[in-house]
Every structure is written in structure tokens, then in C-alpha cells.
Amino acid sequence: MKRFRTSLSAAALSLVMVAVACATCDAFDYLGDYCFPYTCTGGVSGTLKLGLFDLGGNHYMVSGLAIQSTPTFGQVVVHGNGELIGGSLQFTLTQAASVGTSAATAVSHFVINLSSPVLAGTLKGILLTVNPNNVAFGSCTTTFAVCPSLP
Numbered sequence: 001m002k003r004f005r006t007s008l009s010a011a012a013l014s015l016v017m018v019a020v021a022c023a024t025c026d027a028f029d030y031l032g033d034y035c036f037p038y039t040c041t042g043g044v045s046g047t048l049k050l051g052l053f054d055l056g057g058n059h060y061m062v063s064g065l066a067i068q069s070t071p072t073f074g075q076v077v078v079h080g081n082g083e084l085i086g087g088s089l090q091f092t093l094t095q096a097a098s099v100g101t102s103a104a105t106a107v108s109h110f111v112i113n114l115s116s117p118v119l120a121g122t123l124k125g126i127l128l129t130v131n132p133n134n135v136a137f138g139s140c141t142t143t144f145a146v147c148p149s150l151p
Helices: 002-024
Strands: 029-040 045-056 059-070 074-085 088-098 105-115 120-130 134-143
Touching (some): 029 120, 045 074, 059 088
Antiparallel strands (some): 045 059, 088 105, 120 134
């Protein structure tokens, strides 16, 4: 029993030390949610809702949702990274999702170039739907907008 209390005390002390150390360490800053409504060739439209994290040194991480409204597809998780290069923000985003009730899976990769400070630019991507094999290429335009509340 004494050995258990000693181990528990050591574990608690270790957790306190880690908490104190992390309170003073440099970490990334959450900058908020940013929304980018998009309209693409072929009638596809929706909104990217991205949580933006500043990692320092002009490096950014994004995590969020692609909400495709036309044609209706729903919400898909996206993630990626970005860099401030010259006067523009350049991001790459990746997503993957099941397609409806079928066995198909859709995988997308996007490149977003936004001019600073207006945060407007282009979104270009590739979509691969497996089963059946179908590859589609798209080109879109986008601009920053206030995020709507989601259900």
C-alpha cells in the first residue's frame, strides 16, 4: 500500500511539473473561425469553415468543415496548412468522406491562394471518387465572409 501511495504521489508531482512547464511554453494561437463561401465551375457551391491556428513564423494550420450546398453533400471534415508568402496566404486542404450510402469514398485536395488583407482569391482542387473510378477537376473563386451558426 505504501508503494502505491508513493507511485501516486510521484505521478501527481509529474503532472504538476508538466502543467507548470506548459504554462510558460510557446504554443500556437487560435485566431478564430474563418468562412469562405465558394462557387465553382459546374454549379458546385458551398462554404469552407476553417479554424485558423498561427504557429508562428508565417506558418498556419487549419481544421474545419467543407459544407457543400449545391449539389447537397453535407459537411465534410477538412484539414491542412498554410504559409504567408509575399502578400498572399497559400493553403492546402485535404478531405475524405463516404459518399451517401454507397461504398464509394471521395477524396479531395485543394489549393487556396488568398490575397492579403482582403482574403479573397482562388480555390482549385481535384476530387477523386473511388468506386466507380471518377476524377473531376474544379476551379472556384472565394472571399472571406462572417461564419453562419451551424446546427
